[in-house]
Amino acid sequence: MRAFGILSVSTLLLAGCSLTTAGGLSECETSADCGVEQVCTQNFCLPQPAGCGTIYGDTTDPNAVQIGAVLPLSLSATDPSAGQDTSEVQGLNAIRLALDELNEPGRNSRKITLHMCDTAFDAMRTADQTRWLVNEKKIVALLTAGSSQTLAAAAVTLPAGVLTMSSSATSPELTSKEDNTKVGLLWRTAPSDAIQGRVIANLLLNDARFNSVQKIGLLYLDKDSYGLGLFEVITERLRGSSKNVRPVPYLRKDENSMLNAVLQLDPFDPDITVVVGFEDDATFLVKRGLSTTNLKTGAGHRWFFSDSAKDAALLDDKEPDVRTEVQGANGTAPAQGAGQAFNSFQLRFIQKYGPDPRNFSFTSHAYDSMYLLGLGVAYSQASSGAVTGAKMAEGLTKVSSGSNPPIELTPTNFGKAASELAAGRSVDVEGASGSLQFDAAGEAPSPIELWKVEGSNFVAVENIPPPSP
Structure with missing residues (x-):
């Protein structure tokens, strides 16, 4: 011994x-x-947890506000060759653009440091990373993406008093998520899928562009809050109508499951198939549909996609047969803004990163989420002399007064909005994603864009206002 x-x-x-x-x-x-x-x-x-360690923003000021981000950049946690999700990469770029603007001299009362972790679409990994960010990096706020991952992160952040802001978590489940605080700590700039689901169903039921559609296939992501949320809203809206609907679930990144789903749907011979899932899954499903009897455009079939498939990778040259097959296909996504705030964001984004942010879902929502955290920092610092998640959330309740001309969230206008909040006055803000009129649940209901594939682009057809429940 x-x-x-x-x-x-x-x-x-x-x-x-x-x-x-x-x-x-x-x-x-x-x-x-x-x-x-x-x-x-x-x-x-x-x-430190796998996927963490990247830092953006100010890394030298000991007084900088510490904020975290858990984003699904990599398509696989174990296979580097799987590549990255291009929409999420561009969403991070939008956050970085806003962060750089907020950290410009004289822009905000406190500098901001952003600690970024790559979740690789793994909810358990997201929770571990979030726990590390909260305990080790002492973050006061967290940026998230995706419904399942946001829910996993919120289980850690909400009890710790950390403000949580998502730019792409659309599951209706987040609306009822309890955080047991006087001022809610869970916010999102993306509208709930309760809105998108109703828009999709209404288009298929009532829009003249879909009059010929009688049989609707629905391939939806199973065991996932995003996929299940949209599935429930769409099918509930279509229930009892003259349309014949065949829902078929599939598992994320499971090729056998997706192939079986395609084979199961093919005998139904749908006029149109709605795909509720991510771009890589949508690409696989369309490609496998080419080998069936009925799930291809040559047989008169049409495709319709939800927001997560609006990714330039769906139309790239790596899958020319898929790009050909989806020509003319429609889809929906939370609408990008149409005013000066979006135009200003779009121009600076293209100058800095190259791609047009309109070719991806949620880029403007990601940009706005960072700016909103900046407003929260300004309010918290002015009202209490310190920055906390609870005080930042309190500040966000004051950006939707509904009685003031909106202040557009651009670099030149940020100071005006921050000063008003610091003085204890409520404001209205208009972001790159559109109106940010938050309701009591910390959501900003906004229009849904109907888009169409034309060549190598997603072309906006129209913005549809949120329909009634």
């Missing part, structure tokens, strides 16, 4: 640990004592 004890202490000392005066072992006091990609946890240097 004595020899074993000496060996254990020697091993720890060789690993870089030291004996504390209290008789315990200590390797670090703060994460600054540890190496790259390590954090100090209970006085030991341990690896």
Whole structure:
């Protein structure tokens, strides 16, 4: 036993640990004592969560406000060759653009540091990363994407008092999410799928462009709050109508499941098939449809997509047969703004990153989410002398007064909105994504865009106002 004890202490000392005066072992006091990609946890240097470590914004000001982001950039946590989700990458670019603008000299009362983690579409990984951001990085707010991942993150952030803002979590489930605080901590700039689902169903039921549609296929993502949320809204709206609907679920990134779903739907011979899922799944489903009897345009079939498929990767040259097959197809997505705020954002985004943000869903919503956190920082700092998630959320309740001419969220106008909030006065704000009139549930109901595939572009057909429940 004595020899074993000496060996254990020697091993720890060789690993870089030291004996504390209290008789315990200590390797670090703060994460600054540890190496790259390590954090100090209970006085030991341990690896930080996979996917974390990227930092944007101010990295030198010790007084900077710490904000986190958990975003699904990689398509796989284990296979680097799977690539990245281009819509999410552009969403991050929109956040970075807003962050750089907020950190310009004289723009805000406090600089902002953004700690970014790549979730790779894994809800469990998202929760672990969020826990690390809350406990180790002491974030006061978190930016999220996607419904399932936002719900996983919120289970960590809400009890900790961390404001959580999503630009693309659209599941109706978020509306009823309790955070047990006087001022809600869970917000989103994207409209609920309760709105998008009603728009899709109304188009198929009542719009002259879909008069010939009698049989509707619905391929939807199963075991996912986003897929299930849209499935429930669409089918409930269509129930009892003259339309014949055949819903078929599939599992995310499961090729056998998706192939079986296509084969199961083919005998139904739908006039149109609505795909509720992400771009990579939509590409696979369309490609497999080419090998069926009825699920191809040559047989008179049409495709219709939800917002997550609006991604330039659906139309790229890697899958020319898919791009040909989806020509003329329609889809929906939360509408981008149409005013000066969007035009200003679009111009600066193209100048900095290249692509047109209109070719992706939620880019303007991501940009607005960062700007809203900036307004929350300004309000919290002015009202309490410190920045907390609860005070930032309180500030967000004051940007939807409904009685003032809206202030457009652009770099030149941000100071005006921040000053009004700092002075205790409510404002109305118009973002790049459109009106940000938040309701009591922390949501900003907004129009839904009907789009169409033309060549290598997604062309806006019209913006449809939120329909009644």
